[in-house]
Amino acid sequence: MRKVGRPARSRRSPVKSVLLHGTLILASLIAIGPIAWVLLSSLKPGYAIQSSELTLFRDTTLANYSYVLTETNFPRWFVNSVVVAAFTMAIGIFLSATTGYAVSRFNFPGRRPLMMVFLITQMFPVAILIVPIYTILARLGLINTMPALIIAYLTIAVPFCAWMLKGYFDSIPTSLDEAAALDGCGPFAIFWRVVLPLARPAVAVTAFYTFLTAWGEVAYASAFIQTDNRFTLAYGLQQFVPQFNPQWEYLTAAAVLVTVPAGLVFFFAQKHLVSGLTAGGTKG
């Protein structure tokens, strides 16, 4: 990781140091608190979760997990989610990278309108787009299939990612492209062999963002998927929340299981997050 661009100043006074660390510890606790609480709750039996007497541990058991994993369709949904998220991620990275590169490097007609379009697409309320998109997907025969979800998620994730990658590509000097062009590389080869490898942090952020979009989306998933064995996790989980009697014990266990893969992707992406987003943010 890069060091801060500033020499270490005179040591801060102990009071300030305590304040600084105190605030950050408090903020970290708030950040992980809800996750930790759900994790602890998932280890309790149902009656202990729903009791008004709160304890950290009570009759610790893995029964909720074994119920979710064996008695429900959870494993199936899990696989579906992995497939959808993986494809969204792979295709999303590819599309955002090529688009971001073209917008960053070539001053072609239609470039500025395209950037505006990326912003405008962020303004459409998903809840309202569902029906027209449903109609189109139905006409293409894609309803109740994974590609429907993958395509729909790409429309959410790609504009932002392309815009972010564009900012990062802008920060890579064009002299590298020119040098490669002199060596006889075509535009695609330059992109693939020279620029993309240098943009690894931004690609990592894109991967993280596209994965998360696909992993946690509920609205499209509930509209486009109709049979139980094709649900994704986000929608399958709703099965544990019947109108009047939420099954919190299974819900918490499932929530933990859902968060683990997202956490793994986060773990691999996190050290790139700051540097990857930097350029994307500074250059609008």
Next chain:
Amino acid sequence: MTTVTADSAPSSTPPGRSAPPSRLRRSWEKHWYAWAMVLPVVIVLAVLIFYPLFRGIWLSFTNLTEANQVAEICTRSITGGEVCTDNPNKWEFVGLDNYLRVLTGEVGEFWQWTGTTLIWTFACVICHFGLGLGLATMLNRPMRLRGLYRVLLVLPWAVPAFVSAFAWKFIFNERFGLANAALAAIGVDPIDMFADRWTALLTAIITNVWLGVPFMMVALLGGMQTIPGELYEAAEIDGASAWQRFRNITLPGLRSVSMTVILLGTIWTFNMFPIIFLVTEGEPAGQSEILVTGAYRAAFEGIRNYSLASTYGVLILSILLVFSVFYRRALRKQGEVW
């Protein structure tokens, strides 16, 4: 690299076209790979975003619902053939009716929802930005455990929105939630958070702030690291206090990042569907709905009313477009190019 360059362009200019084909061709030769690179995205966006958008605008002027969408009613006759007659209640063009009904409050609570949406959006974005900026400033200093703090603070970002919604709903549960237990510990009677409009909205805002601060923090931290360290050194030599350095170096240095993330944050929060939908569920009695969730329920509960949904969609999009135009104009006045 396969475009033919040898044969020269035809010289006759077709009527009604301003650019001669040779220029078009030159443009094509120069830019074809750029276009090829953006083409897939353009196609997907055109089919799945812009076609639905224009269809939606058109639908908002009709009265199409699930009930009247078929043009013909077909009944099976005894002989096995199908007899089709025109549907007498077929959907039709109704002009501005939908807009009038929505804006006068005949259907839904447009003005109340808009008010709630504005409160929700401003509260969330201000908290996101304020907390994000504060935390980023702290994390930007050299100190022990910096990496650990950063990972922990960004963690909420990795949690899918619907999981966080469940987690917070669980925490705010009246009977066994952590929030009321904490209140009880300091001697306050438990509150049913979802029985009052403002406390319900507060829970949703807390959830969304928790969810959204990491993005702001990371973006701002990134912005801070691009500010040259010499500026701070020079300021320090000149005897500037920490606050002065923050005001006169950090904030101006973050201007462009801030403007972008605030605009994006506003748009995202304005349309943030899952949090309100899952955490407050509009309780009590629809009073904590924001525009997107209210519109969703108004249009899709019971008989699906496609034209009404489109009307709301167009209104929401218009509000956001007007906002971004004014936002950009305000920025340009201050000499910002975006």
